[in-house]
Amino acid sequence: MADAAAQQVFAPWNAPEAKPIIQFRNVTKRFGDFTAIDDLTLDIHEKEFFSLLGPSGCGKTTMMRMLAGFETPTEGTILLDGQDIAPVPPNKRAVNMMFQSYALFPHLSVWDNIAFGLRREGLDKDRIGNRVEEMLRLVQLGKFAQRKPHQISGGQRQRVALARSLAKAPKLLLLDEPLGALDKKLRQETQFELMDIQETTGTTFVIVTHDQEEAMTVSSRVAVMDHGKIVQVDTPDRIYEEPNSVYVADFLGDVNIIRGKASRKDMGADTDHVHIHFAEGQSPLWAATKRDLAEGTEVALAIRPEKVTITRDRPTDRNNAIRGKVHDIAYLGNISTYHVELPGGQIIKAQTANTRRVARRSFTWEDEVWLSFTDTAGAVLVD
Amino acid sequence: MRRLSWFNAVSLTLGFAFLYIPMLILIVYSFNGGKLVTVWAGFSTKWYGELFRNEAFLDAALNTLKVALLSSTFATVLGTMAAYTIVRGGRFFGRTLFSGMIYAPLVMPEVITGLSLLLLFIAIGLDRSIITIVLAHTTFSMCYVSVVVSSRLVTFDRSLEEAALDLGSTPFEAFRLVTLPIIAPAVISGWLLAFTLSLDDLVIASFTAGPSSTTLPIKIFSAVRLGVSPEINALSTILISIVAVGVITTSLMSKRAIMRRQKEEQEAI
Numbered sequence: 001m002a003d004a005a006a007q008q009v010f011a012p013w014n015a016p017e018a019k020p021i022i023q024f025r026n027v028t029k030r031f032g033d034f035t036a037i038d039d040l041t042l043d044i045h046e047k048e049f050f051s052l053l054g055p056s057g058c059g060k061t062t063m064m065r066m067l068a069g070f071e072t073p074t075e076g077t078i079l080l081d082g083q084d085i086a087p088v089p090p091n092k093r094a095v096n097m098m099f100q101s102y103a104l105f106p107h108l109s110v111w112d113n114i115a116f117g118l119r120r121e122g123l124d125k126d127r128i129g130n131r132v133e134e135m136l137r138l139v140q141l142g143k144f145a146q147r148k149p150h151q152i153s154g155g156q157r158q159r160v161a162l163a164r165s166l167a168k169a170p171k172l173l174l175l176d177e178p179l180g181a182l183d184k185k186l187r188q189e190t191q192f193e194l195m196d197i198q199e200t201t202g203t204t205f206v207i208v209t210h211d212q213e214e215a216m217t218v219s220s221r222v223a224v225m226d227h228g229k230i231v232q233v234d235t236p237d238r239i240y241e242e243p244n245s246v247y248v249a250d251f252l253g254d255v256n257i258i259r260g261k262a263s264r265k266d267m268g269a270d271t272d273h274v275h276i277h278f279a280e281g282q283s284p285l286w287a288a289t290k291r292d293l294a295e296g297t298e299v300a301l302a303i304r305p306e307k308v309t310i311t312r313d314r315p316t317d318r319n320n321a322i323r324g325k326v327h328d329i330a331y332l333g334n335i336s337t338y339h340v341e342l343p344g345g346q347i348i349k350a351q352t353a354n355t356r357r358v359a360r361r362s363f364t365w366e367d368e369v370w371l372s373f374t375d376t377a378g379a380v381l382v383d
Numbered sequence: 384m385r386r387l388s389w390f391n392a393v394s395l396t397l398g399f400a401f402l403y404i405p406m407l408i409l410i411v412y413s414f415n416g417g418k419l420v421t422v423w424a425g426f427s428t429k430w431y432g433e434l435f436r437n438e439a440f441l442d443a444a445l446n447t448l449k450v451a452l453l454s455s456t457f458a459t460v461l462g463t464m465a466a467y468t469i470v471r472g473g474r475f476f477g478r479t480l481f482s483g484m485i486y487a488p489l490v491m492p493e494v495i496t497g498l499s500l501l502l503l504f505i506a507i508g509l510d511r512s513i514i515t516i517v518l519a520h521t522t523f524s525m526c527y528v529s530v531v532v533s534s535r536l537v538t539f540d541r542s543l544e545e546a547a548l549d550l551g552s553t554p555f556e557a558f559r560l561v562t563l564p565i566i567a568p569a570v571i572s573g574w575l576l577a578f579t580l581s582l583d584d585l586v587i588a589s590f591t592a593g594p595s596s597t598t599l600p601i602k603i604f605s606a607v608r609l610g611v612s613p614e615i616n617a618l619s620t621i622l623i624s625i626v627a628v629g630v631i632t633t634s635l636m637s638k639r640a641i642m643r644r645q646k647e648e649q650e651a652i
Contacts, residue, residue, distance in 0.1 A: 068549055069548075070545055070548075089548075090545070090549050091548045091553060092551075096549055096550065099542045101542050103540065103546035105543060105565075106565060107564045116547070116560075117550030117551050120550060120551035120556065121551060148647075150647060150648050151647045151648070151650065151651045152651050153651050156651075165550075168550065168551070
C-alpha cells in the first residue's frame with residue numbers, strides 16, 4: 001500500500017533517467033558591475049510547477065527573462081529540451097510568459113488578445129476560433145470575449161493573460177508574480193485554479209514569486225534564491241521542515257533560531273544526536289541531526305513555533321523543556337502565538353491552535369510556563 | 384456652479400479680451416460693405432464673393448493645403464521613427480548627441496533655418512517650387528512630431544512589446560500591431576501639430592518658395608503691404624472658423640471618449 005502510493009508521487013527530479021526540460025548550466029548574468037545571477041546550475045523537469053522564490057533583487061526575474069529570451073546569459077548555457085536557447089529570439093521560442101502587469105493589449109478585445117499569438121503562427125481562421133473558444137472555456141471567460149481589457153475586473157484580466165499565454169500550448173509557461181495584483185481572497189482561489197489548469201494542460205510552469213505561501217501552495221518544487229544564487233531547491237514540505245540554512249528557515253514562515261555550541265561529549269555511541277549548549281545555567285538541548293559536527297561548532301537550531309508546546313507543568317514525555325515567562329500573546333483567531341521570555345532574555349515563540357474559546361485559555365501575560373519539543377522537531381543548521 | 388469672485392471675473396474678462404478682441408474686430412470687418420477697412424458701411428458678404436473669384440488667393444490656398452498635407456505626413460513618419468529609435472534603441476553610439484540634435488530646430492530661429500535651406504537648395508541646384516517648401520517644412524516640423532511621440536513612448540509599458548514578441552511577433556509586427564495602435568493618438572496630434580505649423584509658416588516658406596508656388600501666408604503678407612483689403616479679412620475669418628470647428632470637435636470627441644471609458648471601467652468593477 002505504502003509502496004504503491006510512493007510510486008504515484010510525481011518526483012522526476014529523483015529519477016536519474018529523467019531528462020530535464022530546462023537546464024541552467026553555470027549561468028552568470030551581469031549588468032555592468034552588478035551580478036544578477038551568479039554561476040547558477042539548475043534542472044527543471046517536464047510537468048513541474050516550479051517556483052523561484054526570493055526577496056526582490058535576488059535575480060529570480062532575471063532568470064525568467066533569460067528563459068523568455070529578453071536577456072541573454074553573460075556566461076554559461078541554458079538548454080531547453082537539450083538545445084541551447086541563447087541564439088533563439090523570443091518570438092521563436094516555444095516558451096510563453098505571463099507578465100506581472102499582464103501586458104494585455106488595451107486596443108484589442110479579450111478574444112483578439114487570446115488570438116494574437118495564434119494569428120502570428122498563420123493558423124487558419126477555424127483553428128484559431130476553436131482554440132480561442134477552448135481557452136475562454138478553460139478560464140471561464142466566455143461571456144467577456146468581446147470586452148476590452150479596461151472593461152473587465154482585475155481577476156478577469158489575470159485570467160485573460162493566462163489564457164493568452166497558454167493559447168499557443170507552449171512547452172514552458174513562465175509566470176511573473178502572476179497573482180501579485182490580486183487581493184488575498186482572490187489570490188487564494190486563483191492559486192487552486194492555476195494548479196488545476198497546470199494539471200489539465202500538462203504544461204511545465206515556472207513561477208516567480210516573493211510570496212512564500214503562494215510558492216508552498218502551488219509548487220512541486222521551490223528554489224529559494226538569494227543574491228543571484230540558489231540556496232536550496234526542494235519540495236515545499238522539505239524546504240519548510242528541513243531547511244539547509246538559517247536564511248531559508250527564516251525566509252519561509254515563522255521560526256525560532258536558537259544559537260549555541262554543539263557537543264557530543266556525554267552521548268557515547270549515539271551519533272544521530274547532538275547536545276546544543278545555548279545558554280548559561282540551562283541544560284543543553286537534545287536534537288537529532290545527521291551532520292558530522294566537531295566539538296564546539298557554532299550551530300543554530302531552527303524550530304517552527306507550531307512544533308513548540310506550551311504547558312503549565314514540566315512535561316515528562318519530551319526530551320527538551322525550557323522554563324520561561326509569557327511576554328506577549330498574538331491572537332490570530334484560529335491560532336495564538338505566545339512569545340515566551342527565557343531567563344536569559346531570549347524570546348521563543350510557541351503556537352497553539354485555538355480549539356477552545358479564548359476566554360478559557362490556560363495562560364496569560366506574565367505566567368510561568370514550560371516550553372517543550374522533541375529531538376526531531378527542529379533542524380540543526382551550520383552557517 | 385460656483386460664482387466667481389470679482390477679482391477672478393475681472394482677470395478672466397481681461398485675459399479673454401486680450402486674446403480675442405483682435406480676431407473679433409477682424410471677423411466683424413469681414414462683413415463690412417465698404418471698401419475702407421476701418422470705416423463701417425453696413426453689413427455685406429460681398430468680400431466673400433470677391434475672395435472666391437480671386438484666383439491668385441485660391442491658388443495660394445491650394446498650395447498651402449498641399450504643402451501642409453505632404454510635409455506633415457512626411458514629418459510624422461520621420462519624427463515617429465526618430466522618437467522610437469531614441470526612446471527604444473538602448474544606448475547606441477551617439478545617442479545623446481542624436482537626441483540633443485533632433486530637438487535643436489525647436490530653438491533655432493526660423494530665419495536661420497530658412498536661410499540655410501535656401502543655401503542648400505541653391506548648392507544642389509534644386510529649383511524652388513512646392514517640393515522645396517515641402518522639404519523645408521518636413522525638416523522643421525519633424526522635430527515637433529518627435530517631441531510629442533517620444534513623450535508618449537517614454538510612458539509606454541514596455542512589457543506590451545515584450546508580450547507581442549513573446550507571442551511570436553517579429554519586432555516590426557510588434558511595432559505595427561501593438562505599439563503603433565496604442566501611441567496613435569500621440570502620432571495623430573503630432574501630425575496635426577506639423578500640419579498647423581506648416582499652414583501658418585511665413586518665414587521659412589518665403590525663403591524656399593519659388594515664383595509660381597506662393598503659399599497663403601506669403602500671399603496675405605505681400606497683399607497687406609499694399610494695404611489691407613477686406614478680402615483678406617474674409618479669408619482670415621474663414622481660416623479662423625475652420626480652425627475653431629476643428630479644435631472644438633476634437634476636444635468634444637476626446638472628452639466623450641474619456642467619459643465613455645470611465646463609465647466602462649466603473650461597470651467592470
